[in-house]
Amino acid sequence: MSTRQTILPLEFRRVVYEADGTRLLHDIDLTLAGGRRTVILGPNGAGKSLLLRLAHGLLAPSSGDIVWRGAGTRERVIRRQAMVFQRPVMLRRSALGNLTHALKVRGVPRDEGRERARAALAMAGLSDLAHRPARLMSGGEQQRLALARAWATEPEILFLDEPTASLDPAATRAVETLIGGFHAAGTTVVMSTHDLGQARRIADDVLFLHKGRVVEFGAADRFFEHPSSAEARAFVAGELLW
Amino acid sequence: MNTLGQAIAEAGTLLAGFDADLLEIIGLSLRVSLTAVLIACVIGFPLGAAVALFKFPGRGAVSLLLNTFMGLPPVVVGLLVFLMLSRAGPLGVLGLLFTPTAMIIAQALLVTPIVAALTRQIVADLWREYGEHLHSLDASPTARLGTLIYDARFSLATAVLAGFGRAIAEVGAVMIVGGNIDHATRVMTTAIALETSKGNLATALALGFVLLTIALVVNAVVELVNGWAGRKAALA
Numbered sequence: 001m002s003t004r005q006t007i008l009p010l011e012f013r014r015v016v017y018e019a020d021g022t023r024l025l026h027d028i029d030l031t032l033a034g035g036r037r038t039v040i041l042g043p044n045g046a047g048k049s050l051l052l053r054l055a056h057g058l059l060a061p062s063s064g065d066i067v068w069r070g071a072g073t074r075e076r077v078i079r080r081q082a083m084v085f086q087r088p089v090m091l092r093r094s095a096l097g098n099l100t101h102a103l104k105v106r107g108v109p110r111d112e113g114r115e116r117a118r119a120a121l122a123m124a125g126l127s128d129l130a131h132r133p134a135r136l137m138s139g140g141e142q143q144r145l146a147l148a149r150a151w152a153t154e155p156e157i158l159f160l161d162e163p164t165a166s167l168d169p170a171a172t173r174a175v176e177t178l179i180g181g182f183h184a185a186g187t188t189v190v191m192s193t194h195d196l197g198q199a200r201r202i203a204d205d206v207l208f209l210h211k212g213r214v215v216e217f218g219a220a221d222r223f224f225e226h227p228s229s230a231e232a233r234a235f236v237a238g239e240l241l242w
Numbered sequence: 243m244n245t246l247g248q249a250i251a252e253a254g255t256l257l258a259g260f261d262a263d264l265l266e267i268i269g270l271s272l273r274v275s276l277t278a279v280l281i282a283c284v285i286g287f288p289l290g291a292a293v294a295l296f297k298f299p300g301r302g303a304v305s306l307l308l309n310t311f312m313g314l315p316p317v318v319v320g321l322l323v324f325l326m327l328s329r330a331g332p333l334g335v336l337g338l339l340f341t342p343t344a345m346i347i348a349q350a351l352l353v354t355p356i357v358a359a360l361t362r363q364i365v366a367d368l369w370r371e372y373g374e375h376l377h378s379l380d381a382s383p384t385a386r387l388g389t390l391i392y393d394a395r396f397s398l399a400t401a402v403l404a405g406f407g408r409a410i411a412e413v414g415a416v417m418i419v420g421g422n423i424d425h426a427t428r429v430m431t432t433a434i435a436l437e438t439s440k441g442n443l444a445t446a447l448a449l450g451f452v453l454l455t456i457a458l459v460v461n462a463v464v465e466l467v468n469g470w471a472g473r474k475a476a477l478a
Contacts, residue, residue: 056378058377058378079380081378082378083374083378085374085375089371089372089375091372091375091389091393092393092396102379105376105380105382105385106379
C-alpha cells in the first residue's frame with residue numbers, strides 16, 4: 001500500500017475553527033508523519049472530532065491552513081484517505097453492497113470491485129454475513145464492516161473517530177485488531193479516543209487536546225510516563241478534566 | 243341508505259359483468275394517472291433530491307414553492323393548461339385540448355410538486371445520516387443523488403402513492419382539459435360527476451366504490467412489494 005508516492009506528511013498551520021462565534025480550536029500547529037499510529041486524547045468537548053474532521057476535509061478551517069505536503073492532486077489527496085465514525089454510516093444495503101458501493105463511487109471497475117470487496121469482508125471476518133442487510137448487523141459487526149469498507153478503498157491514512165466508544169470489550173478487541181492490520185499494511189492511523197487503556201495499547205504518538213488547544217504532542221511512552229503539563233498529568237492519573 | 247345499498251349492489255354488478263364501457267373508463271383513468279405519476283417521478287425525484295442536497299441561491303424559495311404547490315387547486319391547474327392548449331393559446335397548434343395527453347399534462351403538473359416536496363424531505367433526512375460518509379468517499383454530485391434516491395426508495399414509494407392518490411382522485415383538471423367526452427376522455431371521476439348531475443346517484447356511488455377499490459389494490463400491491471423488498475434491504 002505504501003509503494004506509491006505518499007501524500008503525507010499532513011501539516012496544520014495555525015488552524016482555527018469557530019462555530020457561531022465560539023472558538024472551538026485555537027491556533028493548532030502540528031505535523032503528522034507517515035506510518036505512525038497517532039491517538040488523539042482528551043476529555044469530551046476538547047475538539048478531538050473537530051480536529052479529525054478538519055484533517056479529513058469534512059470541515060474547512062475558519063483560518064489557517066491544512067497542507068498535505070506529499071505529492072498529489074486534490075483528488076488524489078482526498079482519495080488516499082478514509083474515515084470511520086463512532087456511529088458507522090451503514091447504507092440500506094447488504095454488507096457486500098456497502099463495500100461495492102464505496103468502490104463504485106471511487107471508480108473501481110465492477111469486477112475488480114467485487115473481488116476487493118470480498119477480500120475486505122474476509123479480512124474483517126465478515127464473509128458469512130456478506131448478504132446480511134448492514135443495518136441488521138450488531139454494533140460490533142457494523143464497525144468491522146465500516147473498517148472493511150475503508151480497507152477496500154486502500155487508504156494511505158485512516159482517520160477513526162472514537163470507533164469503539166459504543167462497543168463491548170469483545171467487539172472493541174476485534175476492532176483494535178483490525179486497526180493493527182491497517183498499521184501492519186503501512187497505513188497511517190489517526191484515531192481519537194477517551195479510553196486511556198486503548199490509547200496505551202495502540203498509540204505510537206499521543207496528541208493531547210484540552211479545551212481546543214494542543215497541550216502535548218509526542219511519543220506515547222513519554223506521554224504516559226512523564227506527562228509535562230498539569231492537565232495531561234491529571235488526565236493520565238484518571239482525574240476528571242473539564 | 244336505500245341509495246347506498248343499491249349502489250353497492252350496482253357496483254358489484256358492474257364489476258362482475260365486466261361492463262365494456264366501465265372497463266374503458268377504468269383503463270383510461272389508470273393510463274392517464276399512472277403516466278402522470280411516472281412523469282412526476284422522473285422530474286420530482288431528482289428535483290426534490292437536488293433541493294435537499296445542493297446549496298444554491300433561492301433554495302429556500304424553491305422549497306417553499308414546492309410545499310405550496312402540493313396544495314394546487316386542480317381546477318386552477320386545469321384552467322391554466324386549458325389556456326395554454328386552447329386554439330388561441332401558445333401551444334394551441336399542437337391540438338392537444340380534449341385529449342388524454344392534455345389530461346396527463348394537467349395531472350403531471352399537479353403531482354410533480356407533491357413528489358418533489360416529499361422527496362426533498364425524505365432525501366434531506368437521509369442526507370443528514372449519509373452526508374459525512376459520502377463526503378468522505380469524495381462522491382460526485384451525481385453519485386450522491388443516485389445513492390440517496392436509491393437508498394430512500396422504500397420511503398419514496400410513499401411519495402409516489404401520495405401522488406397517485408392525488409391524480410386518480412382529482413376531477414377538476416381532467417374535466418376542464420379533457421371535457422369528459424364519452425369513449426375519448428371520460429375517466430372515473432368525471433363519470434361520477436356526470437352521473438351525479440344526471441341524478442343517477444346509485445351509478446355514481448357504484449363508480450365511487452370501483453374507484454376506491456382500485457386505490458385499495460394499488461396501495462396493497464405497493465405495501466406488499468415494499469414489505470418484502472424492505473425486509474431484504476432493511477430500511478429499518
